[in-house]
Amino acid sequence: xxxxxxxxxxxxxxxxxxxxxxxxxxxxxxxxxxxxxxxxxxxxxxxxxxxxxxxxxxxxxxxxxxxxxxxxxxxxxxxxxxxxxxxxxxxxxxxxxxxxxxxxxxxxxxxxxxxxxxxxxxxxxxxxxxxxxxxxxxxxxxxxxxxxxxxxxxxxxxxxxxxxxxxxxxxx
Amino acid sequence: xxxxxxxxxxxxxxxxxxxxxxxxxxxxxxxxxxxxxxxxxxxxxxxxxxxxxxxxxxxxxxxxxxxxxxxxxxxxxxxxxxxxxxxxxxxxxxxxxxxxxxxxxxxxxxxxxxxxxxxxxxxxxxxxxxxxxxxxxxxxxxxxxxxxxxxx
Numbered sequence: 259x260x261x262x263x264x265x266x267x268x269x270x271x272x273x274x275x276x277x278x279x280x281x282x283x284x285x286x287x288x289x290x291x292x293x294x295x296x297x298x299x300x301x302x303x304x305x306x307x308x309x310x311x312x313x314x315x316x317x318x319x320x321x322x323x324x325x326x327x328x329x330x331x332x333x334x335x336x337x338x339x340x341x342x343x344x345x346x347x348x349x350x351x352x353x354x355x356x357x358x359x360x361x362x363x364x365x366x367x368x369x370x371x372x373x374x375x376x377x378x379x380x381x382x383x384x385x386x387x388x389x390x391x392x393x394x395x396x397x398x399x400x401x402x403x404x405x406x407x408x409x410x411x412x413x414x415x416x417x418x419x420x421x422x423x424x425x426x427x428x429x430x
Numbered sequence: 431x432x433x434x435x436x437x438x439x440x441x442x443x444x445x446x447x448x449x450x451x452x453x454x455x456x457x458x459x460x461x462x463x464x465x466x467x468x469x470x471x472x473x474x475x476x477x478x479x480x481x482x483x484x485x486x487x488x489x490x491x492x493x494x495x496x497x498x499x500x501x502x503x504x505x506x507x508x509x510x511x512x513x514x515x516x517x518x519x520x521x522x523x524x525x526x527x528x529x530x531x532x533x534x535x536x537x538x539x540x541x542x543x544x545x546x547x548x549x550x551x552x553x554x555x556x557x558x559x560x561x562x563x564x565x566x567x568x569x570x571x572x573x574x575x576x577x578x579x580x581x582x
Contacts, residue, residue, distance in 0.1 A: 278473060289474040289496045315572035333473075348472070356465065362487060365458035373462050396466055404473045414568030415561060422521040 266302035267321055270295040271328025274405070278329070279336040292329060292405055293412025296322040300416045312424055313417040322413020323406060330405035334398045342388040349393060353381050431511070433569065438507040445500050447471070451488035467491060483547065495531070498551035502558020503565075515563035517570065524564060527557040 274295035299321050304310055341347040356377060360370050376392075383390035446453070450467050454460050471477065471491040481493035490497055506515070531553040538545045 289492070289499060292474070314575055315568055316575050318568065319572060348469075360461065363458075363461060364455050365461055369458045369461055373465075376462070377465060396469060400466075400470045400473060404470060408474065411565060414572065415564045417571075418519070418564040418568045419521055419524065422518065425518070426521070 262306065264324055266299040266306060267324035268328050269302065270299040271325040271330075271405075271409075272332050274325065274329040275332030275336065278333040278401075279340065289408070292326060292408035293415060295329065296325045296409045296412030297416030297419070299325045300413065300420060304420070310424065312421050315414065315417060318413040318417030319410055320413075322410040322416070324409075325413070326406035326409020327402075329409065330398075330401040333405065334394075334401040337397055337401075338389070338394055341384060341393075345385055345388040347384060347393075349377065350381055350384060353377065433573070434507065434510045434566070437566070437569075438504070438511060441500065441504045441507050445497075445504050448491040448497060448500070450491060452486075454488075481545065481547065481550065483551075493550070494547040495550040495554040498554025498556075499558035499561075501551075502555040502560075503562050504558075505555070506559040506562025507566075509559075510562065510566060515566050517567055519560075519563040519567060524557075524560050527553075527560045531557050 274292050277291055300313060300318060303317075303321055304313070337347070357374060360373055363370065380390045380393050384393065447467060448471055450460070450464060454464065468477075468491055475492040475496045477491065478493060479489075481495070483490040483494055483497055492500070509515075534549055534553045537543055
């Protein structure tokens with residue numbers, strides 16, 4: 259495997275993954291972080307190969323996909339690790355808020371109890387062992403789905419922006 | 431046409447997702463999905479309480495700006511069903527939309543005015559509706575490349 263080929267995606271995916279996890283920093287994260295990471299990965303790839311030709315959509319999707327993959331991999335890995343070490347995460351912190359929120363919904367008491375019980379179990383697992391199968395599973399599924407989707411979208415939009423710039427400089 | 435309708439439906443589904451709380455009274459079992467969706471959208475939005483869209487006691491799962499971006503994408507995809515987007519959209523239009531959004535962020539951050547959900551939504555909407563044509567253009571180029579003989 260040629261590592262250099264995946265280096266831009268690795269660097270940008272790692273950065274995006276960290277931005278999703280680190281407390282305080284993650285409060286600045288928004289829906290533009292991953293597409294931006296894929297866009298920067300495209301620019302880095304151009305610089306590393308010294309190839310400033312039009313970027314094919316296939317290549318853009320590939321780089322976006324790998325950026326998303328690396329972001330998901332590092333994001334979920336760090337999140338699970340931090341949860342395991344600190345026995346704290348968003349579920350624990352926002353649980354009282356969740357209780358209040360669920361309590362306000364116009365649904366039966368039985369339903370509210372069932373949902374809260376499910377989250378109470380997850381919360382207890384994390385507080386005692388630092389690990390919950392359900393939490394980790396949903397985290398990994400979410401991370402991979404969202405990060406890949408946004409990475410590929412960013413790759414496609416990014417390639418159009420770069421190609422547009424290349425075309426403009428050619429004709430000017 | 432098929433691609434544009436599919437894109438519209440997928441983006442609509444995504445938008446329904448962040449207005450999920452409004453659907454819970456329709457079927458109370460949906461409540462069980464809410465924390466999972468909350469986590470899904472938390473990956474792409476800070477979900478600061480003061481910046482969420484609220485109505486009737488329900489809250490959106492993304493902030494006003496993110497909601498604006500996605501609804502802008504939805505509007506762009508709806509528009510594309512009736513009128514084909516440009517094949518190679520101009521970068522200047524996107525740059526202007528990004529600049530307007532950054533100006534809003536800068537203006538309320540330095541205290542020129544207070545954060546406004548409406549302004550955040552509108553600036554997001556502008557960016558989203560313009561970004562759709564770039565996304566669509568990229569997708570069309572991808573399909574053309576796939577259809578080329580020898581593609582693997």
